[in-house]
Amino acid sequence: MNRYTEPRAHLISLLQHAVSLALPGNTGVIELDRPKQSSHGDFACNIAMQLAKTLKRPPREVAQAVIAALPASNLLDKAEIAGPGFINLFLKPAAWQSLATHILSQGDAWGRLDLGRGERIQVEFVSANPTGPLHVGHGRGAAFGASLANVLAQAGYQVHREYYVNDAGRQMDILALSTWLRYLELCNEFVPFPGNAYQGGYVRTMADSIAALHGDRYKRAAAEVVAGAPDAESDAEGRLDALIANAKRLLGADYAYIHGFALEEQLGDGRNDLTEFGVVFDTWFSEKTLHESGLIDRAVESLRHHGHLYEQDGALWFRSTAFGDEKDRVVRRDNGIYTYFAADIAYHLNKFERGFERVIDIWGADHHGYIPRVKGALSAAGADADRLHVALVQFAVLYRNGQKASMSTRSGEYVTLRDLRAEVGNDAARFFYVLRKSDQHLDFDLDLAKSQSNDNPVYYIQYAHARIASVMNAWGGVEADLLDAEVARLEQPQEIALLKRLGEYPGVIAIAAQDYAPHTLAYYLKDLAADLHGLYVACQFLVEDEALRDARLALITATRRVLKNGLALLGVSAPDKM
RNA sequence: GCCCACGUAGCUCAGUGGAUAGAGCAUUCCCCUCCUAAGGGAAGGGUCGCAGGUUCGAUUCCUGCCGUGGGCGCCA
Numbered sequence: 178m179n180r181y182t183e184p185r186a187h188l189i190s191l192l193q194h195a196v197s198l199a200l201p202g203n204t205g206v207i208e209l210d211r212p213k214q215s216s217h218g219d220f221a222c223n224i225a226m227q228l229a230k231t232l233k234r235p236p237r238e239v240a241q242a243v244i245a246a247l248p249a250s251n252l253l254d255k256a257e258i259a260g261p262g263f264i265n266l267f268l269k270p271a272a273w274q275s276l277a278t279h280i281l282s283q284g285d286a287w288g289r290l291d292l293g294r295g296e297r298i299q300v301e302f303v304s305a306n307p308t309g310p311l312h313v314g315h316g317r318g319a320a321f322g323a324s325l326a327n328v329l330a331q332a333g334y335q336v337h338r339e340y341y342v343n344d345a346g347r348q349m350d351i352l353a354l355s356t357w358l359r360y361l362e363l364c365n366e367f368v369p370f371p372g373n374a375y376q377g378g379y380v381r382t383m384a385d386s387i388a389a390l391h392g393d394r395y396k397r398a399a400a401e402v403v404a405g406a407p408d409a410e411s412d413a414e415g416r417l418d419a420l421i422a423n424a425k426r427l428l429g430a431d432y433a434y435i436h437g438f439a440l441e442e443q444l445g446d447g448r449n450d451l452t453e454f455g456v457v458f459d460t461w462f463s464e465k466t467l468h469e470s471g472l473i474d475r476a477v478e479s480l481r482h483h484g485h486l487y488e489q490d491g492a493l494w495f496r497s498t499a500f501g502d503e504k505d506r507v508v509r510r511d512n513g514i515y516t517y518f519a520a521d522i523a524y525h526l527n528k529f530e531r532g533f534e535r536v537i538d539i540w541g542a543d544h545h546g547y548i549p550r551v552k553g554a555l556s557a558a559g560a561d562a563d564r565l566h567v568a569l570v571q572f573a574v575l576y577r578n579g580q581k582a583s584m585s586t587r588s589g590e591y592v593t594l595r596d597l598r599a600e601v602g603n604d605a606a607r608f609f610y611v612l613r614k615s616d617q618h619l620d621f622d623l624d625l626a627k628s629q630s631n632d633n634p635v636y637y638i639q640y641a642h643a644r645i646a647s648v649m650n651a652w653g654g655v656e657a658d659l660l661d662a663e664v665a666r667l668e669q670p671q672e673i674a675l676l677k678r679l680g681e682y683p684g685v686i687a688i689a690a691q692d693y694a695p696h697t698l699a700y701y702l703k704d705l706a707a708d709l710h711g712l713y714v715a716c717q718f719l720v721e722d723e724a725l726r727d728a729r730l731a732l733i734t735a736t737r738r739v740l741k742n743g744l745a746l747l748g749v750s751a752p753d754k755m
Numbered sequence: 756g757c758c759c760a761c762g763u764a765g766c767u768c769a770g771u772g773g774a775u776a777g778a779g780c781a782u783u784c785c786c787c788u789c790c791u792a793a794g795g796g797a798a799g800g801g802u803c804g805c806a807g808g809u810u811c812g813a814u815u816c817c818u819g820c821c822g823u824g825g826g827c828g829c830c831a
Contacts, residue, residue: 214775223773226811236811260774261811306831346831414830464831492829503758503827510829517831545759546826571760571825613768616760618824620767625780629793632780640793648790700769703778707795714786714795755793 181279184252184272184680185209188220191247192264196224199246200239203228209266218257218265219272219677225262236262273676274664277728280679280735281660288682288742292690293334299528300326302539303451304341307443308352309377311450314541316594317573317619320610320748322539323456324695325568327746332690337533340458341524344440345465346517350421351375352443353436357395357424359384360435364396368403371420373413383442387435395435397427450595454603455748467523473515476523476558477508485557495522500553522554529560537693542569542616568693573610573619601626607748608635611695634703638740639752641706645737646753648718652730662731663724671712672732678708682739695747702743709736 189207196203206227209220225240232239240258247256252272257265280287302322305315322338330336343349355375358368363384370376387395406419425432444461451457467473477493480486485496491511495518498505508519528536540547545567552562574581575592598606605626612634613619625632649656667676685701688694718729741751 210771210773212774213771213777217774221774226773230811263774308831343831348831490829494829507829512829514829516829521831542760542824543826544831549758569760617768618761622767625767633793634779636793637779640791644791644794651790696769700778707778710794711796713790714792717789719790755791 181275182252182272184268185220185684187250187252188222188266191250191253192222192224192243194248195243195246196228199242200228200232203232212265217259217263219268220266221259222264222266223262225258225264229262240264270668270673271665273673273680274667276676276680277664277667277731277735278660278662280738281656281731284738285742287738288686289331289333290683290686290690291333292687293329293332295333295335296534297337297532298329298334298535298537299337299339299531299533300329300537300539301339301341301528302326303447303456304343305447306343306346306348307440307447308348309375309379309443311447311594312591313575313594313597313621314572316454316597316606317610317615318539318541318570319451319454319456319594320607321568321570321615321695324607324611324698324747325537325539325689325693327748328686328689328695328698331686331746334690337460338458339460339462342444342461342463342465343517344444344463345468345520347418347421349436349440351417352380352439353432354417354421354424355380356383356387356439357428357435358402358420360387360395361397361399361402363388364393366396366399366402368399368420369409371409371413371417373417379443379446383439386442387438395428395431401427450598454594454598455607462524464520464524467520467527468515472523472527473519476526477515477519479526479558480508480522480554483557483559495550495554495557497550497553497557500549500556502549502553506550518550518554521551522558525551525555525565526558526560529555529564534564536565538565538567539615540567540569542571545569566693568615570615571618573621575621575623577623597623604639604749605633605635608699611747612699614694614696634699635749636755637710638702638706638744639750640755641709642737642740642744642751643753643755644713645709645733645740648733649730649737650753652719652726654730656734659727659731659734662727664728664731666725666728667732669712669716671708671715672729675705675708675712675732675736678705679735679739682743698743699747702740702747705736705740705743709733709740 188209192207196207207222207224209222212218212221225243226236229236229239237258240262244256244258244264247253252268254267254269256267259265300322303311303315303319305311311319326336326338352375358370358374359381361368402420402423404423406423407415409416428435477486480495485499486508487494487496492507493509494505495508496505506518507516508522509515525536548567552565555562555565575597601609601623609621609626610619626635629636667673681701685698689698716729718726718733720726720729744751
């Protein structure tokens with residue numbers, strides 16, 4: 178049986194032992210990094226340079242003392258002093274070889290960590306207003322959030338995925354109004370369609386459905402609809418609000434039907450879209466329920482109780498400047514209606530009340546100015562704002578033949594997530610979205626995402642997986658038999674390189690989880706695929722020598738596992754054939 | 756004006772308090788009688804925006820400046 182020992186932890190314990198032996202009383206933090214150059218060993222340690230100052234001895238001399246005190250190890254080949262005082266550590270091949278069968282025996286457990294120790298963590302993402310189809314900007318938030326949630330779960334957190342539904346605000350009223358106006362057109366009641374209402378064709382589609390279902394039940398005279406409204410030239414937003422008020426008055430209880438119909442249609446559409454994209458949620462949390470259940474009243478009352486509210490100009494203000502915000506914010510308007518901010522305070526307090534030890538919000542980067550006031554409000558209400566983490570996602574800009582496609586929901590001219598998925602496929606879309614750090618602008622090259630060539634990193638990685646599947650298929654044996662492979666036969670440089678790469682996987686998961694950086698996993702998979710392709714070209718797997726063959730098959734099967742596992746975390750498929 | 760990011764090869768971007776800063780594309784050259792050439796190998800290409808500071812050591816941390824993008828509603 179080939180027992181595997183994690184090299185890094187092993188070396189750290191060796192070094193700690195050596196330091197305490199050679200330099201009693203000195204307890205520096207042992208750090209190991211992976212040198213860029215192979216001539217600098219497999220790991221390098223800077224402890225001698227750290228301790229040299231307090232010891233008042235030359236770093237190289239300290240390094241020599243540490244090396245002399247290193248205990249014997251069956252993994253460590255040699256340790257050298259190098260440069261200003263590095264200790265370069267070279268491992269025996271055996272340190273890596275056993276990884277091949279180890280990963281096979283671990284199965285899906287390889288790469289699963291216990292960093293989170295079961296901590297309950299909520300990831301809230303997408304949370305787009307259900308006022309129209311999701312666009313490519315939402316797509317990035319969806320891909321990032323889903324991948325991050327998967328990575329966190331892999332790292333041992335108990336993850337809860339949530340979508341906050343803005344079903345109570347003015348934007349929803351505008352959508353309901355837009356739908357109704359289109360419906361009135363079908364009833365031959367023509368109100369000039371406001372330029373700042375929702376223009377998209379999906380609004381007409383909803384109007385058609387309502388007309389088909391209910392005839393002219395919701396018909397009202399155009400003159401009544403516009404009665405008393407300011408003209409669009411002088412006050413476009415005021416006109417919109419007046420039309421909404423008229424709609425509510427004229428329709429009475431039926432307004433709720435139009436509103437609810439539009440909400441259900443758009444929310445359902447978004448849910449289907451996301452599900453097809455491999456993005457699923459545990460909870461769809463309704464903003465409306467915050468109003469209805471009195472949670473907002475309670476949240477505001479809490480702020481008042483702590484003495485952080487005041488009234489001015491008929492509105493109720495939160496003194497957020499006392500918590501680092503640049504100006505105070507309104508929580509209840511002079512018309513008595515709570516602001517979105519008030520609902521958000523209640524929502525975040527509710528998140529903590531539900532027992533999440535950490536809450537991650539994924540917002541568009543244009544909301545960054547919103548962070549101080551939300552954190553401030555949480556602190557003001559007596560909650561621990563440090564448990565809220567906000568990850569910002571920059572917009573994605575699509576490029577086709579160097580041409581930009583900008584987007585604006587109201588004008589109805591934008592590229593939808595569905596369009597994007599249809600054009601490049603779910604795999605390419607998911608992968609390209611997380612190929613950049615989330616808080617950086619993303620230039621999404623549609624032509625590249627579609628190309629079936631080695632330029633396309635998605636295909637490159639999937640091809641590595643398919644190649645392995647093809648070899649295993651040609652072999653036709655039983656995978657479990659490879660557990661006893663003689664891994665000591667893996668001596669080629671490409672084999673060792675691949676083994677080392679496989680050994681990095683748990684560390685990559687850890688970094689991706691800790692830094693909220695699933696892109697590191699995407700880059701790792703590219704590197705892993707490159708190592709596999711390099712080995713593929715250099716070595717024949719199905720060779721006469723059965724012991725060698727089985728060792729190599731164990732190695733590539735282990736690679737296949739990691740590729741598949743890593744791709745799954747990113748929501749990308751791992752095909753056996755391409 | 757204030758706040759937040761970013762500035763690394765011709766292009767798109769990784770990366771790190773350490774030793775000679777990487778990948779893909781693009782350019783030039785080479786490798787299939789063999790498990791998928793959607794692959795591999797080699798070469799060229801850099802004052803890590805500029806200037807100070809902290810440090811044994813800075814592309815990485817801090818400050819200023821320049822440049823780019825975004826944010827600064829009783830919208831959501």
